[in-house]
Amino acid sequence: MILPGHSGGAIPETKPVHLRVRPVVLSLLLALLTLIVFWPVTRCGFINYDDPDYFTSNPHVSSGLTSANVVWAFTSGHASNWHPLTWLSLMLDAELSGPSAAGPHFTNLLFHAANAALLFLLFWKLTATIWRSAFVAALFALHPLHIESVAWIAERKDVLSTFFALLTLLCYARYVKENHRRSLGFALCFFTLGLMSKPMLVTLPFVMLLLDWWPLQRTSNFQHLFMEKTPFFLLSLVSCVITLVVQQKSGAVAALVKFPMSGRIENTFVSYARYLGKTFWPDPLAIPYPHPGHWPLPLVVYSVALIIGLSAISVLFARKFPFVFTGWFWFVGTLIPVIGLVQVGDAAMADRYTYFPLIGIFIVFVWGMKEMCVSWRLPKPAAVFFAIIILSLAAVQTRSQLAYWQNSGTLFRHTLAVTSNNYVAWNDLGTHLSSQGQVPEAMDCFQKSLQIHPDNADTLYNMGNALVRMGKIDEAITNYRRALEIDPSHADALANLGLALSAKMQFDEAVPCFEQALKLDPDSAAAHNNLATALFTEHRFADAAQHYREAIRLAPGNPQIYANLGDTMVRLGQPAEAVQNYELALRLNPDDAKTKAKLQALGVQVPD
Secondary structure, three states: OOOOOOOOOOOOOOOOHHHOOHHHHHHHHHHHHHHHHHHHHHHOOOOOOOHHHHHHOOHHHHOOOOHHHHHHHHHOOHHHOOOHHHHHHHHHHHHHHOOOOHHHHHHHHHHHHHHHHHHHHHHHHHHOOOHHHHHHHHHHHHOHHHHHHHHOHHHHHHHHHHHHHHHHHHHHHHHHHHOOHHHHHHHHHHHHHHHOOOHHHHHHHHHHHHHHHOOOOOOOOHHHHHHHOHHHHHHHHHHHHHHHHHHHHHOOEOOOOOOOHHHHHHHHHHHHHHHHHHHHOOOOOOOOEEOOOOOOHHHHHHHHHHHHHHHHHHHHOOOOOHHHHHHHHHHHHHHHHHOOOOOEOOEEEOHHHHOOOHHHHHHHHHHHHHHHHHHHOOOHHHHHHHHHHHHHHHHHHHHHHHHHHOOHHHHHHHHHHHOOOOHHHHHHHHHHHHHOOOHHHHHHHHHHHHHHOOOOHHHHHHHHHHHHHOOOHHHHHHHHHHHHHHOOOOHHHHHHHHHHHHHOOOHHHHHHHHHHHHHHOOOOHHHHHHHHHHHHHOOOHHHHHHHHHHHHHHOOOOHHHHHHHHHHHHHOOOHHHHHHHHHHHHHHOOOOHHHHHHHHHOOOOOOO
16 A cells, blocks of 8 residues: 655755664674574574474475475475475584484574665665664564564574565665666566565565655655555565465365454454564463464454554545555565464464564554654654563563574473463464373373363374384284374375384285375485385385385485395395395494494395
8 A cells, every 4th residue: 555745855865874784684683693692593403393204204395405305395295385595504403414304403593694784774774874773674674573484494484584684675675765776676576586485575565665654755656666665566466376275275274164364353353462462561472372263352353443543544644654564564564464364374473473463563652762762852862772672572582582402302391381271372382292202191181181182183193103112012002093084195104004004914904004104295305215114014015116216216224124135135045135235234333233244144245
């Protein structure tokens, strides 16, 4: 929405000579401050909520930047999104730092620091103000609501897409300020890269129109402004179509039966109000926030009145305080793709969704403070003192919240302490405890999750895994089957059901389970390996060899698969290839006595 020309006053284009170097210095100081405050994130581990999909259990990412993986990044809708640049950046992390969490965490932090510096440079370019631009960037850098985007490896897409969004706006600012038409082409290129990092940026062309209103004051010809951005709107449309297709195919878009439209509209207004509340009082923070289905009527009425009222105020005062119009509708508009009208997943809201939108609120707050200081004739030292206090409180709260991101246990225990009816958190805490060998405690968590949501296939699947660890195979099979009744496309449940049936020597039932799992998830190295083992047991050695080779392609660092393929080659009468695979297994695991014995049986001298 663009209004006719306002009387906000021209922004000076000239700057004193002694300030020319200060923006660069300030941008570097902002980046350094961001690194210092967020540094503990580099010591955090992976969490079991989406990180397996994005890194730890994703063979395309963990095997690094290969030509096959690059093709996969551009053609896959894995994790219910098409964001090839996010995949490529994570592959590069795996290439450079291996399976450690420290590398991806450090990369996220570098992008966040760079974004703080770019945001400052953007508003300095747009407004020719040093300290207000720096204050906006510092609030962005230190605000606790941004922890989720920085500390969660799976949210690389947030920091990466915002990096390209800010470069897009910087190029656009140069195009307008300096009439540098080539910069508009660069802006389009960066916008494309941003959409390939996270499709939430589809609203960025509207942000450009808001900047035309304030601070650029380009309000004389709306039709020209809109036509100028036609390529950006077309790219947004293409991205929307791709995203909806991918999410519907993956089943990520919740059906109206589960979340009726009335509940979605309620949650839209309540979420806007909650985001505002957490902006000014960011405690408690959690992941995820459960969706109640319907909110209490008084809260809905309050939220609707608040959001509509603030929107009306922004329009009414658009001429007198143009920064309010731009900042407020930046916040409201950029949240629209994730506000819940198209419900993806089960969460009511998420801190990470505010990463780019909160810039709008920071604009209103900082420029509003300046207007108040002028109106109330407050001395400049008082304003500086107030700003320092705010930033210090934000930094302290961010440091405090970062402590919860050490691992899945600390994160989900905190979430359960500050939310209720959170079956996802109980499930993920149980998965963490089970992986740590605390199986009875994990079973208690799974039971609590099922009490809240009895038909959650993921919880039933994870409970089945815990039962396998306890040696209760029959009970595990029952849980896997229940999970598959709820979600027949649960590839992991199919694969582990096959594994449990194999443990009971029921290979005739196990093989179809593995085969169906691979139809749903062809990239599961474990499913290929386990199917091959079942086929081996049934003396189908040629078929087994085929699946062992596919498992090795997907997980080339697993010595057991090489050893299994070696055993298969022996049965197929191909000792030379068997020796080759045994030797590869020994390179990966030099202490494997069984493989050494098999090589010696084939006449190969193995050093002790």
